[in-house]
Each structure stands twice: as structure tokens, then as C-alpha cells.
């Protein structure tokens with residue numbers, strides 16, 4: 114792709130809260146006054162019980178969602194003022210999302226799912242076919258390219274999702290339990306891949322996991338509870 | 350969304366798709382039928398106007414309104430470039446065959462020598478040549494308006510009449526202006542002529558042709574003192590020489606000269622009539638299209654509905670695409686493609702249905718409709734325009750659905 118890939122952004126959540134209004138008076142305060150800085154190129158693990166707001170935070174950082182109050186900043190600039198189109202462009206170029214629920218497109222094959230973001234960037238067919246095949250082989254699925262998502266196991270779907278997230282060589286990798294469905298062998302392989310990709314391009318990796326072994330590979334560890342970060346420690 | 354629920358939803362959508370395509374098809378079929386039949390009929394009339402053996406028609410208001418037809422024909426004939434001036438008087442009379450059978454016929458009185466040159470090439474082949482009506486110039490009997498000269502009592506009869514009534518050359522035929530047989534005159538059938546199939550006009554089937562002066566004396570539209578119009582005719586059909594016939598400006602000059610002779614009569618060239626016919630047809634075509642736009646609107650509403658349902662059904666896929674940051678056009682593209690596909694499918698179905706309807710009418714409908722349908726013309730340009738128009742309008746429906754797709758809340762769509 115472009116050799117001069119932009120340096121991953123410095124991420125900042127300033128006084129961010131996110132409240133879901135689920136019809137009527139019922140509201141869920143998924144995040145409450147979160148203040149967080151994530152340095153460019155760092156590897157951060159996020160832990161916490163179910164429903165504590167991990168996915169919500171990833172969505173805010175990855176420009177999928179906007180905070181109810183506070184500001185999300187990339188390199189010091191608020192992203193709140195960006196148009197839908199600009200946000201989409203940034204997601205496509207700079208963010209690799211590994212969704213908790215994979216979110217593969219059911220009507221496309223594994224190979225086509227991986228090619229999709231590259232196609233949107235206008236990569237020539239040959240290049241994207243080759244690159245998609247490479248990525249699939251890196252996640253151990255070189256022979257499953259023609260399979261549709263419903264023909265894949267949960268772990269295979271997850272690995273296709275990882276390959277797709279890496280397609281456009283994003284500077285920011287947001288991985289929402291990327292190894293949740295994997296056995297220890299595959300977990301290690303995927304994690305190695307993510308770590309390798311990160312260090313090769315000094316990408317930022319924000320990784321949600323319940324697996325202490327996985328979390329142990331990160332350079333910084335966040336623990337969340339009830340919409341707040343309750344622990345933030347460095348080191349591995 | 351798996352299992353039987355999904356199956357039912359799928360059948361549901363399929364039904365909607367079928368309905369939308371059918372609505373568009375119906376909206377397209379209507380103008381296809383109207384335009385192709387209307388266009389075919391007017392093209393046929395146009396062709397008969399353009400192929401006529403005469404180029405200018407003199408007519409008067411009211412029935413048998415042209416007076417002094419013989420003299421007028423002479424004066425028109427004297428105008429430069431005029432090659433024939435044929436007065437025609439048409440009167441309904443009763444015909445009695447020797448067997449006593451009575452049938453109403455349309456009698457046309459003509460000056461044989463002038464009538465012949467105003468026949469179109471196609472008509473000319475249907476008449477015996479020269480016309481076997483004894484007095485070519487009709488001047489012996491007419492005799493300067495006295496009608497005291499000897500009449501020929503010759504009559505030509507049409508082939509359908511001849512075969513229906515079993516009369517032919519050499520037989521006699523009694524023609525009477527009223528149902529009173531005793532007022533009739535006995536004529537000798539001197540020939541039979543064929544008739545071209547006519548369309549939506551007075552049928553030429555039961556037609557007899559006789560010298561103008563004979564018809565005038567028989568019906569009283571000539572010599573009688575009480576006649577309001579002496580030496581009457583309905584029209585004078587004027588043929589011009591070849592070079593003038595194909596030059597609109599030269600034809601206009603001749604028309605002007607004739608008009609100067611008869612300021613109170615209307616003098617029109619068939620080219621003018623053809624032009625009027627063409628513009629009338631254009632107006633009708635526009636009207637048909639406007640009419641079918643009502644159906645088309647309904648079809649497109651259906652289409653928009655189907656596309657919106659599709660957006661709803663695929664909100665998760667759309668959400669994923671948007672989450673990945675795919676540009677709007679790539680998301681709208683699928684919807685637009687689907688809209689185009691369905692509308693083109695509808696348009697093609699409609700064109701096919703219209704074609705089949707016209708073919709069906711041409712085969713099974715009652716005679717007049719059948720004749721009209723048989724003339725239908727399927728102009729590929731017009732059909733392509735209709736299909737393109739429908740496809741273009743489908744973009745509106747796609748735009749509505751695309752807008753909905755692009756306004757989908759990503760978070761909501763992904764839940």
C-alpha cells in the first residue's frame with residue numbers, strides 16, 4: 114500500500130461518557146467520565162466484567178460512535194466535528210476493527226470479506242486478491258478462502274475477521290476479544306500475528322480480552338468496571 | 350433469522366418483488382400498446398396520404414357543397430402544373446339486382462378521364478384501364494349543364510359488391526336515390542374494380558362508380574331547378590405534375606392559385622394534412638405517456654417499498670459495511686443496481702406484455718380493433734426510450750432507499 118503510512122494517532126478520551134437511551138425513561142450509562150490517553154504505537158489490554166463498557170469504549174475510539182458528553186481526540190484534534198464521510202474514510206484507512214461478533218458479510222466468501230476494505234480503497238484486483246490470500250494464509254485459512262461464513266466454525270470466522278482487519282494495514286488496531294473463540298494454539302498464533310503486525314508498523318493495538326495470558330503480552334493493562342477505568346498499570 | 354422464519358420472510362420479499370415488477374410492467378405495457386397501435390394507424394394513414402394519386406383537395410362546407418363542378422374542374426385544370434382535376438360526388442343510393450335483391454351502396458360520380466389520373470399506383474392496378482365508362486369527359490350528357498345529351502348508363506361495381514350480389518359485367522343494375530324502386534334508373538355493369546382495404550373509414554366495399562352527370566340527374570344534385578347546388582360535387586381532387594408533387598414550395602404555389610379561383614372553398618394539400626396528422630399523433634403520444642405515468646408512479650412506489658424492505662432486511666450487512674468505513678457509493682451502489690435490475694425487468698416484461706396484447710388483439714379482436722392492431726408498429730427507439738425512462742425513474746426509488754441505508758445508525762444496525 115502506501116509506504117508512508119501515517120503514524121498511528123495519539124488517542125485521547127477527555128471526560129467522555131456514553132449513555133444509551135433505550136426507549137422511554139430507561140437509560141444505560143455504559144461509560145462515565147472516562148479520561149484516557151493512549152500513546153501512538155502502544156499495546157494496551159482491556160479487561161473487565163461483561164457489560165462494563167469495553168466495546169463501547171472501542172467504538173468511541175474507532176469512530177463508530179460518538180460520546181454523549183466529553184471529547185474523543187486523535188492527535189489532539191477532536192473528531193466530534195468530522196462529517197460521516199470523513200469518519201468513514203478514517204475508519205477505512207486507519208482503523209482495523211476485529212469485532213466481538215466477527216461481523217463477516219454472510220453473502221461474501223472469506224476471501225471476498227478480506228478483500229472488501231481493499232476494494233473500497235480502490236486497490237487493483239490482482240493486488241487485493243494476492244494480499245487477501247496472504248492474510249488468510251497468515252491466519253491459517255489458506256484453504257478456506259472460498260467458504261462462506263456460515264460454512265466456517267466460530268474460530269475460523271474469527272480468524273477471517275482478523276485478516277480483514279489487517280487488510281488496509283491500519284495504524285490503529287481495535288481487537289474486541291479477538292481470541293475468544295480460539296483454542297490455545299490458535300490464540301497464540303493470532304496473538305503473534307497481531308503483535309508482529311503492530312511492531313512491524315508500530316501500530317497501536319487496543320485489545321479487549323478475558324484471557325490473562327493474552328493480556329500479559331500487552332505493555333499496559335486497563336481494567337474497567339461499571340463504565341470506568343478502575344486500574345491502569347504498565348509493564349509485561 | 351435461520352430456519353422456517355427466514356424462509357417465510359424470503360417468500361414474503363419475493364412476492365413483493367414480483368408485485369413491484371408487475372406494477373412497473375403494467376405501467377409500461379399501457380403506453381406500449383397505445384403508442385404502437387396509434388403510431389401504426391397514423392403511419393398507415395400517412396402512407397395512404399403520401400401515396401395518393403392526387404396532392405390537393407378542394408372541398409366545401411356542407412354535403413355536396415361544391416357547385417358547377419364540371420366548370421370548376423376545367424378552370425382548375427387550366428392552372429399551371431395541374432395534370433388532373435377530378436370532381437367527386439358521393440351519394441348513398443339503393444341498388445336492385447335483376448334478382449330483385451336490394452342493397453344500399455355508395456355511388457361515386459366522377460369524370461372518367463379526370464378520375465383515372467388521380468388514382469394512386471396501388472389503386473390503378475385495381476381498375477380496368479381505360480375506365481369502361483362510355484363518355485370519358487362526361488360532356489355529351491352534361492352538355493353545358495342542360496343534361497339533355499345522351500347518357501351512357503354505364504356503371505362500374507366493386508368486387509365485394511359483385512361477389513356478394515352475384516352481379517358482373519354485362520348484367521344490369523337498377524339504382525334508385527330512394528327506396529322507391531320505380532324512381533330508379535337501369536344501368537349496365539361495364540366492369541368490376543377491386544378495393545384497397547381501408548381503415549376506420551367508410552368502407553369502400555359496396556361502391557359503384559358512374560359518370561358524374563348520371564349520378565347528378567339520378568339524385569337531383571344537378572339539373573333540377575330546386576337543387577340548391579347545381580352541378581354538385583363533394584370534392585375536387587387535384588393531381589399535379591411529377592416535379593411539383595415532390596416540392597412543397599411549388600405545391601404551395603399551385604395550391605395558392607387554386608385557392609384564388611375558389612376563395613370560399615377550402616383548398617388543402619395532402620402534405621398539410623399529413624403534417625397535421627403527424628402533430629396530432631405526437632400530441633396523442635404525449636397524452637398516452639402522461640396517462641401511463643400514473644401507473645408508473647404506483648410501480649415506482651412499490652419499487653421504493655421493496656428496496657426499503659431490502660434495506661431493513663439487510664440492515665446488519667449495511668451496518669457492517671459502514672462500520673468498515675466503506676464509502677456511501679459502494680453501499681448505495683448495490684441498492685441502485687437492484688432498483689435498476691427490477692425496473693428494467695419490469696420494463697422488459699411490460700414491453701413483452703404490450704407486444705403480446707397487440708398480437709392478441711390482431712388475432713382475436715373484433716374487426717376494426719383487429720385491423721388497427723395489425724397495423725401496430727413497435728418502434729425500437731420508442732421502446733428503448735420507455736425502458737430508459739423507467740430505469741431513470743427507478744433511480745428515484747433507489748435514492749429513497751439509499752438515503753435510508755446511509756442514515757442507518759451504525760450501532761443500532763450492528764446489535
Ligand SMILES: Nc1ncnc2c1ncn2[C@@H]1O[C@H](COP(=O)(O)OP(=O)(O)OP(=O)(O)O)[C@@H](O)[C@H]1O
Nearest residue numbers: 133135141143162163164165166167168169170760
Ligand atoms: N446500543 C445499545 N443500547 C442500549 N444499551 C447498550 C447498547 N450497547 C451497549 N449497551 C449497554 O451498555 C453496557 C456496556 O456495553 P458494552 O457492550 O460496552 O459492554 P462490554 O464491556 O463490551 O461487555 P461484554 O464483555 O459482554 O462484551 C451494557 O450494559 C450494555 O447492555
Ligand SMILES: [Mg+2]
Nearest residue numbers: 167168213289
Ligand atoms: Mg463487548
